[in-house]
Amino acid sequence: MEPLLLTHCGAxxxxxxxxxxxxxxxxxxxxxxxSGRALRGVVEAVAALEDDPRLNAGTGSRxxxxxxxxxxxxxxxxxxxxxxxxxxxxVRNPVRVAWDVLSTPHILLVGPDAQAFARxxxxxxxxxxxxxxxxxxxxxxxxxxxxRVPRYYRKFNGLDLHGTVGAVARDxxxxxxxxxxxxxxxxxxxxxVGDSAILGSGIYAGPHGAxxxxxxxxxxxxxxxxxxxxDQVAAGRSPQAAADRGVALFPRDVSVGVIVVxxxxxxxxxxxxMAYFASARGRTL
Ligand code: GLY
Numbered sequence: 001m002e003p004l005l006l007t008h009c010g011a012x013x014x015x016x017x018x019x020x021x022x023x024x025x026x027x028x029x030x031x032x033x034x035s036g037r038a039l040r041g042v043v044e045a046v047a048a049l050e051d052d053p054r055l056n057a058g059t060g061s062r063x064x065x066x067x068x069x070x071x072x073x074x075x076x077x078x079x080x081x082x083x084x085x086x087x088x089x090x091v092r093n094p095v096r097v098a099w100d101v102l103s104t105p106h107i108l109l110v111g112p113d114a115q116a117f118a119r120x121x122x123x124x125x126x127x128x129x130x131x132x133x134x135x136x137x138x139x140x141x142x143x144x145x146x147x148r149v150p151r152y153y154r155k156f157n158g159l160d161l162h163g164t165v166g167a168v169a170r171d172x173x174x175x176x177x178x179x180x181x182x183x184x185x186x187x188x189x190x191x192x193v194g195d196s197a198i199l200g201s202g203i204y205a206g207p208h209g210a211x212x213x214x215x216x217x218x219x220x221x222x223x224x225x226x227x228x229x230x231d232q233v234a235a236g237r238s239p240q241a242a243a244d245r246g247v248a249l250f251p252r253d254v255s256v257g258v259i260v261v262x263x264x265x266x267x268x269x270x271x272x273x274m275a276y277f278a279s280a281r282g283r284t285l
Contacts, residue, residue, distance in 0.1 A: 010163030011215040024048035038169040038177035046179040049165035056163035061183020063137040072197035073181035086197035092126040166212035178203040178210035195220035200227035208234040215256030239267030
C-alpha cells in the first residue's frame, strides 16, 4: 500500500501558511518512508508544525487570559494505542510528550503533573511565547475591556479565535495514525482543555483509518467529531464522504475542519465559510 500523509494548519489558516503544511508533510512522509511507521511520520509532521511560530501550537501558541500558555496534544494509532497531554506548560513539543505518555499504561496526563512527566522524560524547560502571541493576548484583553468578546464558538469578523495543527497517516503495511497539537483558542480561561487532547473528539484512529479535527473545541467535543468521521469510514464510506458528513454536523457559523485517511485514500473538509484551509497531502508534497 502506498504511504500517505496529510497535514493541516488549523481551521482559519490561510494561504500564508500553506508552506508550513507542505514542509511538515514532506518531513512526516520522509520519516514515514524511512521508518515504515505511520505513527512516527505523524509525530514528526506535528512536531514540525509546532516549531513554526506562525501556527497556534508549540512555539507561538495562544496565551490564556492570564498570559500563560497551556497546550494540548494527542496521538493515536490503528491498534488503539494512544497518548495525550492537556494544559501542559513550558515544553517545546507537546506532541513528543504525548508520545512518551503513549508508552505508559495511561492515556492522558494534565497540567503540572504532565509537565513534571515531561521533565522526567528529558523535555527541557522551554518558553513557547512569541511577540505575536503576546500581541494576540493584548488584542483579546483590549476586546474584553471594551466588552467586545465574541460568542465563544462563533466566527467573529476574521478574529483569529482558533487554529490547531494535525496530521494523519497510513503506512505501507496499511497501519494508521493521527496526531494533533494546539495552543487552544483566544479568550481562554486558565485550565480550559479543548477537543485536541480528547480521543474521539480531536483525533481518532483504528484499523479502518485515522482522523484529525480542528476548530472550536467545545463544539467538536459535543459532537465527538473524529470518532463520528472514523465510524463513517469503518462503515464503508469514502474518506471524503466521511469528512463531508462530519463537517455537516455543525451550524454554518462554527469553524471546523477535518482531515481523514483510510484504505480508500484521503479526504478533507472545512466549513463552507472558511476562506482557506492550509493543508497538504502525499501527492502535493
Ligand atoms: N481545536 C482546538 C481547541 O479548541 O482547543
